[in-house]
Every structure is written in structure tokens, then in C-alpha cells.
Amino acid sequence: MGQLTPEAVTQGLQTRFVGHQVLYYPSIGSTNQLAKRLAVEGAPAGTTIVADEQTAGRGRMGRVWLAPPGTSLLLSVILRPTIAVGRLPQLLMASALATAGAVERSTGLSVLFKWPNDIMLRGRKAGGILIESGMRSEILDYAVVGIGLNVNFDVGESPDIAETATSLSKELGRPVDRLELVRNLLSLLEREHDSLEAGRSPHSRWAARLVGLGEVLEISTPWGEERGTMEGVDAEGSLILRRADGSIARITVGDVS
Numbered sequence: 001m002g003q004l005t006p007e008a009v010t011q012g013l014q015t016r017f018v019g020h021q022v023l024y025y026p027s028i029g030s031t032n033q034l035a036k037r038l039a040v041e042g043a044p045a046g047t048t049i050v051a052d053e054q055t056a057g058r059g060r061m062g063r064v065w066l067a068p069p070g071t072s073l074l075l076s077v078i079l080r081p082t083i084a085v086g087r088l089p090q091l092l093m094a095s096a097l098a099t100a101g102a103v104e105r106s107t108g109l110s111v112l113f114k115w116p117n118d119i120m121l122r123g124r125k126a127g128g129i130l131i132e133s134g135m136r137s138e139i140l141d142y143a144v145v146g147i148g149l150n151v152n153f154d155v156g157e158s159p160d161i162a163e164t165a166t167s168l169s170k171e172l173g174r175p176v177d178r179l180e181l182v183r184n185l186l187s188l189l190e191r192e193h194d195s196l197e198a199g200r201s202p203h204s205r206w207a208a209r210l211v212g213l214g215e216v217l218e219i220s221t222p223w224g225e226e227r228g229t230m231e232g233v234d235a236e237g238s239l240i241l242r243r244a245d246g247s248i249a250r251i252t253v254g255d256v257s
């Protein structure tokens with residue numbers, strides 16, 4: 001199994017810019033946090049930060065992202081797409097598609113998505129994506145795509161998530177090479193980035209992998225609880241719920257319970 005050193009990651013990588021500069025840390029606070037700092041300091045698009053361990057890994061909505069050292073893919077890629085800020089949900093979809101493609105290429109497992117950002121294998125969460133962005137004069141300056149994927153993580157050892165989470169090795173029944181996975185991911189991420197830049201939307205390809213359609217969901221939003229039947233997710237990334245009274249709720253931020 002290959003180590004995630006910069007030389008190993010970049011060797012034979014056929015991308016135009018993603019992964020041309022790789023920084024590897026055996027242990028770091030959060031790859032996203034460092035990526036944001038480097039992006040503000042002017043790091044080029046494509047700069048990639050990979051770690052074996054995070055001591056302050058961040059998930060959505062201020063949660064912590066936990067992964068035992070050396071068991072996961074923990075990486076952040078700095079992008080500088082020239083897209084309107086309103087298309088950031090599409091960057092999230094594009095990043096999820098790149099992650100799914102990489103997992104499928106490396107393992108043959110089928111990947112689905114749970115709104116808004118979960119990577120699912122056989123009904124359990126195997127990873128998540130956290131995009132953090134910065135603006136300059138009302139224009140998108142950078143977007144950091146942070147990806148956490150449970151690769152060789154024995155989730156059964158973590159009681160808090162043992163029931164709801166899984167990992168690639170658990171589903172496959174054998175360890176997975178993180179190096180091959182990260183190379184596949186970087187090249188597919190560049191392809192998705194280019195497609196976005198060309199004005200194409202990843203929405204229909206992303207929505208084809210969505211779980212939960214037609215199910216009754218309870219969603220916690222910053223404005224309160226919502227309950228209804230999931231009708232889909234629109235091209236702007238909002239969850240569409242039909243409430244019991246027939247009205248429609250479009251939810252931009254929230255958690256499916």
C-alpha cells in the first residue's frame with residue numbers, strides 16, 4: 001500500500017493543475033483550515049493538502065470529523081473556479097461525483113449520495129465533503145474542497161458511529177490502497193472542475209445517485225424542524241420537501257435525521 005507522500009501522489013498524475021503541488025502532513029489540525037490560509041496567501045489553484053491524521057478535523061455545521069490515524073483519506077484541494085457564488089452548491093455536487101468516481105474506479109463499489117454532502121455505501125455514511133470559500137470584491141476568490149473518506153477505518157471500534165457509518169474496507173472485505181484512490185480523485189476532480197467552468201451543471205448526474213426520494217424525512221434546520229416527503233433536490237442544491245398540508249419547503253441548510 002502506497003504512502004501518501006507528495007512524490008508518490010504526483011508520480012504519473014496526468015492533470016493540468018490539480019495535485020501539482022501536494023503538501024503532506026502525518027498529523028495536522030485540519031487540512032481545510034490550512035488550505036484556507038494558503039488560499040488567502042495566494043497558493044495556486046490545485047494545491048492539495050493531505051494528512052494521515054487531523055487533531056481538529058471539521059465537519060458540516062461546526063461538527064468534528066474523527067478518523068483514527070492512517071485509516072482515511074483526509075484532503076483539501078484549493079480551487080479558484082471563475083463561477084458565480086450561487087453555483088457553489090454545484091461545486092459540492094461536482095466534488096461528490098469525483099469522489100464517487102474515484103471510489104468506484106478503485107473498488108468497484110457503488111456510491112450514492114445523501115443530501116447535502118454525504119458519500120454513502122450500502123445505506124451508511126462512508127465520507128463527507130466540506131466546501132469553504134472566500135470572496136474578494138464580491139467575486140469568488142477560492143473554494144477549498146475538503147474530503148473525508150473512511151477507507152481502512154474499522155468503524156465498529158467507534159461506538160458513536162458504528163451503526164450509521166461504514167468504510168471502503170468494511171464493504172469490500174479487504175484493505176484499499178489510499179494512494180491509488182487519491183490519484184483517481186485528483187484527476188476526476190479536475191475533470192469535474194473543468195466541466196463546471198465550461199458552464200455545465202452536474203445536477204442531473206448527482207441527483208441520479210440521490211437516496212431518500214419519496215421517503216418521509218425530518219430535517220433540522222437553523223430555523224426549526226421540517227417534516228415531509230422528499231421530492232428531490234433542485235439545481236441550486238436545495239432540498240424539496242412536501243409537507244403534510246401539501247405545501248412545499250425548499251431547505252438550503254439542514255440535517256436529515
Ligand code: BTN
Nearest residue numbers: 030032057058059060128146148
Ligand atoms: C461532513 O460533515 O460530512 C463533512 C466532513 C468533511 C471532512 C473533511 S476531512 C478533510 C477536510 N478537513 C477538515 O477539517 N474537514 C474536511
